[in-house]
């Protein structure tokens with residue numbers, strides 16, 4: 001079975017998002033692409049798009065997200081507010097590889113004001129070439145992130161897992 005993917009962008013990233021969406025729709029590794037906007041000419045701030053897309057990752061509607069804003073950073077910060085979602089900006093091949101293989105991230109965030117469209121599209125292609133190995137040495141580290149997330153206190157700050 002192929003990937004189910006959500007794509008989203010703000011006004012700064014919409015052209016990149018539409019290019020990436022077309023690439024993904026033509027990618028045989030991808031079964032479904034859901035576009036949560038924005039459309040060209042629409043102006044919705046990145047936190048609303050990022051959180052909407054991240055919720056679809058968290059509830060299992062999709063496997064992965066590709067989110068584009070001016071820098072990729074606002075999308076990542078926003079998407080990471082949704083429990084269970086690991087999102088990060090990555091603008092080079094090695095980071096994209098490690099984003100999946102080290103961090104089991106489901107969301108790749110890109111900055112349309114930082115890298116060109118051909119590099120962005122290439123990085124997305126690479127992102128879908130990796131799958132996390134749950135038996136790897138990275139797995140316990142990712143599990144620790146999840147554990148912290150499950151231990152949010154009333155101040156919304158996580159307490160240390162019992163293993164620490």
Ligand SMILES: O=C(CO)[C@H](O)COP(=O)(O)O
Nearest residue numbers: 012069070071072073074075
């Ligand atoms: O890059 C953005 C957020 O990280 C966004 O596209 C632009 O945000 P702004 O600089 O606050 O307008």
